[in-house]
Amino acid sequence: MEREIINTARAPQAIGTYSQAVKVGSTVYMSGQIPLDPASMQLVGPDMRAQISRVFDNLQAVAEAAGGTLGDVVKLNIFLTDLAHFPLVNEIMSEYFSEPYPARAAIGVAALPKDAGVEMDAVMQLD
Numbered sequence: 001m002e003r004e005i006i007n008t009a010r011a012p013q014a015i016g017t018y019s020q021a022v023k024v025g026s027t028v029y030m031s032g033q034i035p036l037d038p039a040s041m042q043l044v045g046p047d048m049r050a051q052i053s054r055v056f057d058n059l060q061a062v063a064e065a066a067g068g069t070l071g072d073v074v075k076l077n078i079f080l081t082d083l084a085h086f087p088l089v090n091e092i093m094s095e096y097f098s099e100p101y102p103a104r105a106a107i108g109v110a111a112l113p114k115d116a117g118v119e120m121d122a123v124m125q126l127d
Contacts, residue, residue, distance in 0.1 A: 001025050008065035011058040012036035015113070020062050028066045028124040032079070033058040034116035048085050048117055049092065055120050056096045068126050073102045075123040082117065083108040089118070 006021035006028065007013075014020060014031070021030040035044045035051035036058070044054045060070050078089055086106055093101075102122070112119045 006066045010061035026126045030122040032121040078106045079119040
């Protein structure tokens with residue numbers, strides 16, 4: 001099966017040896033997004049609400065570049081440096097997703113790139 005590399009200027013450019021997403025058949029594997037503003041490539045700031053929203057905005061931009069929406073996400077992985085922010089993730093996630101929700105994992109980690117408080121990656125299935 002052929003691979004298609006997904007890239008959009010509406011999400012932060014890769015800061016390492018990876019692609020924003022790779023589409024294989026009708027499945028799109030989206031790389032982890034941290035709360036970088038795509039224009040400045042800087043973190044949106046220490047406010048967790050802003051960080052979480054920016055990550056969902058970045059994932060949404062990549063999903064759209066691949067021909068889908070966040071509604072096509074079947075698996076979401078959430079990495080938090082402080083699991084106390086998990087209720088806030090749920091609150092903000094409800095603004096971006098509706099039922100049926102994707103499968104999900106939430107993992108507490110010691111640190112994330114650029115001292116971000118949150119990172120998410122996703123798998124999307126297109127019809």
